[in-house]
Amino acid sequence: MLQHQDHFHGSDLEKIEKIYGIRKEEIISFSANVNPLGISPLLRRTLTEHIDAITAYPDREYTSLRQCIAGYCGCEAEHVIVGNGSTELISLFIQIEHPKKAMIIGPTYSEYEREISLGGGTTLYYPLREDNDFHLNVADFTAHLNENIDLLVLCNPNNPTSTAITRKDMRLILDVCKQHDIFVMVDETYVEFAENMDEITAVPLTNFYNNIIILRGTSKFFAAPGLRLGYAITGNPDLIKAINTRKNPWTINSLAVIAGELMFTDTDYIEKTKSLISKERSRIYEAFASHPDFKAYVPKANFMLLRLLREDMNADEMFDRTIRERMMIRNCSTFPFLDNKYIRFCFMEPEDNTRLMECLMRK
CATH class of the missing domain: 3.40.640.10 (Type I PLP-dependent aspartate aminotransferase-like (Major domain))
Known part of the structure; x- marks a missing residue:
């Protein structure tokens, strides 16, 4: 695992590319909080x-x-x-x-x-x-x-x-x-x-x-x-x-x-967006809320905050684990009042969300 102290914004894919040697086009950004449907x-x-x-x-x-x-x-x-x-x-x-x-x-x-x-x-x-x-x-x-x-x-x-x-x-x-x-x-x-x-x-x-x-x-x-x-x-x-x-x-x-x-x-694009986010938000929250390794906070927006409960888990390690699988989450330790036990990610397409969940929940 890299020992650097960089914390990345959702738009910092160029930095990721340079540090990890992963082409930015290969990365799914769960950090940017942008509608996964793209422009209509x-x-x-x-x-x-x-x-x-x-x-x-x-x-x-x-x-x-x-x-x-x-x-x-x-x-x-x-x-x-x-x-x-x-x-x-x-x-x-x-x-x-x-x-x-x-x-x-x-x-x-x-x-x-x-x-x-x-x-x-x-x-x-x-x-x-x-x-x-x-x-x-x-x-x-x-x-x-x-x-x-x-x-x-x-x-x-x-x-x-x-x-x-x-x-x-x-x-x-x-x-x-x-x-x-x-x-x-x-x-x-x-x-x-x-x-x-x-x-x-x-x-x-x-x-x-x-x-x-x-x-x-x-x-x-x-x-x-x-x-x-x-x-x-x-x-x-x-x-x-x-x-x-x-x-x-x-x-x-x-x-x-x-x-x-x-x-x-x-209106078609607006309704499709709301429907997708609503379904994925419920599915993902329920999965993490029932998992012993995480504290999930009920999300209202298109992203969710998680607290890592296991002693051997921290935000640096979770970021490193996910980025190596071409998925970028947000390490929340730079936010006021949060520490290295908090991560945030937005809801993307269902298959991508499932892959992220499997990666985060892996022992």
Whole structure:
């Protein structure tokens, strides 16, 4: 086994190729959390047929695209902001709000803390408890909110725990944040994978609260990370104006506009994705939940967190074992509050999932 301390992101296949001598094309990435169906056949055909779109600038207001997103999300088009991936929108929002002190629920995605730090702010973490299966205790959490906090960041469903906050609980959180003048940024990158998406998404709350912004993208659910198409939803007109004023024009190219307008109306692809993930999520969770070597946490998104229970098992060894069989999982020891006993993997095609399970469960 290699003794290096590298920890790999889902997009780091080139590093894997160099260290392990395995061609990246041979690796199935269970680490990237991307829809295993790939881009839809309809999208593939349409983009090919519209290649001439790059000869003209897109609509600067992205009116048609925002209308498609609004129809897909069930919100007003005026509440939608589009950007070059959700990462750009996170950065713009942090620059505008300029929080001095932010609270993040962890373990979670590291980009939030990075952007806050670049803006000169500091970050506090509220830890999800393992003895509560990483579910948020809303009453205890809201008791920790106060006027010294400017911003609350929530990933919902959360990465890497795959737990989720219901809209009912989100409303309670927003009420307390309103009292303390705290703005709430909710990253819903994985919400479309959730079985009970209608109970989780906070989009309807943007009609009643002006202290919330919701971020989504097309990288994971629509399997298009290279498209760099993200969007935000908020009912705060001042924030919308500030972001649009600061945002560079034409940050989304003409082909991405066409792709976006098609994606959000591709009901066949959307339903196939939801059906596949739902079936595999149940099958895989049940298999690991009944196995004595693992603690499986009930997943809401398209990935699952596992704790390794045997003393002779750790995340380094599991990563090494799976990558040698051309499968890449995520070692979660770099996430706050997790250690070398946690791994995460997403749900792929059934036959690939079965192969991964057999590899992980092997004595």
